[in-house]
Amino acid sequence: MTLTAPQRARARRLLRDAERRATPIDPLSELLPGLDTADAYAVQQGNIADRLTAGATVVGHKVGLTSAAMQRLLGVGEPDFGHLLDDMVHRDGAAVHAGRYCAPRVEPEICFRLAAPLRGPGVTVADVLAATEAVAPALEIVDSRIRDWKITLADTVADNASSAGLVVAAWTPLGEVPDLPAVLVDLLVDGERVASGNGREVLGHPAAAVAWLADTLSAFDVTLEPGHVVLPGAMTTAPFVTAGQKVEARFSGLGPVSVSFV
Secondary structure: OOOOHHHHHHHHHHHHHHHHHOOOEOOHHHHOOOOOHHHHHHHHHHHHHHHHHOOOOEEEEEEEOOOHHHHHHHOOOOOEEEEEEHHHEEEOOOEEOHHHOOOOEEEEEEEEEEOOOEOOOOOOHHHHHHHEEEEEEEEEEEOOOEHHHOOOHHHHHHOHHHEEEEEEOOOEEHHHOOOHHHOEEEEEEOOEEEEEEEHHHOOOOHHHHHHHHHHHHHOOOOOEOOOOEEEOOOOOOOOEOOOOOEEEEEEOOOEEEEEEEO
């Protein structure tokens, strides 16, 4: 780490206040030029610890920046991870207040629910599939507390990998789903298709992203737990959304999932 403890505490406070007020801040990488990825994960974990102290519960993790489309969109070159908390989860078809976010976007993803623990290093796609109970069509609401999404990898890592919400539809047992890399998705905003993709966009196989997560978390002495969910990454680019819009993702073999912004 390159920042001092007071500097990391300042970064946590800035991000926490930006989220509470839905008012973005200048990039942390500019405000604290020494910020590196190790510092950023320390900032993320500090803010998650504060939310757990306040009563939230970890329900899983998200992997970000796994598709070439999202890496190009945000100008980064490697995945990252964040935490999913119970107060971030919305039911399928929910109405969500857009004003609670700074600049929200929506991503279609295949959500995994684990039946067995996963711990790296050396986790394989086969290991992930063996540990997975079911998958579901999902939408991740992503939001950057950094102004204009002007982020480096360290900025988004510190900001809980830009995660803000999760919408999950019906679960399908893994043995009843199609080949995950071949799953197709259409993303619609107000009924108009704005993007399409498939499971191969996520590191070649969505389970490969879950394996990457398990291996990466092992360095933090963290195990993916039974019952937890994992978002492996976006299958398309992520459009901005505003109040008054409805977003729906239609997955081949898995079904639809939707959320409305009010």
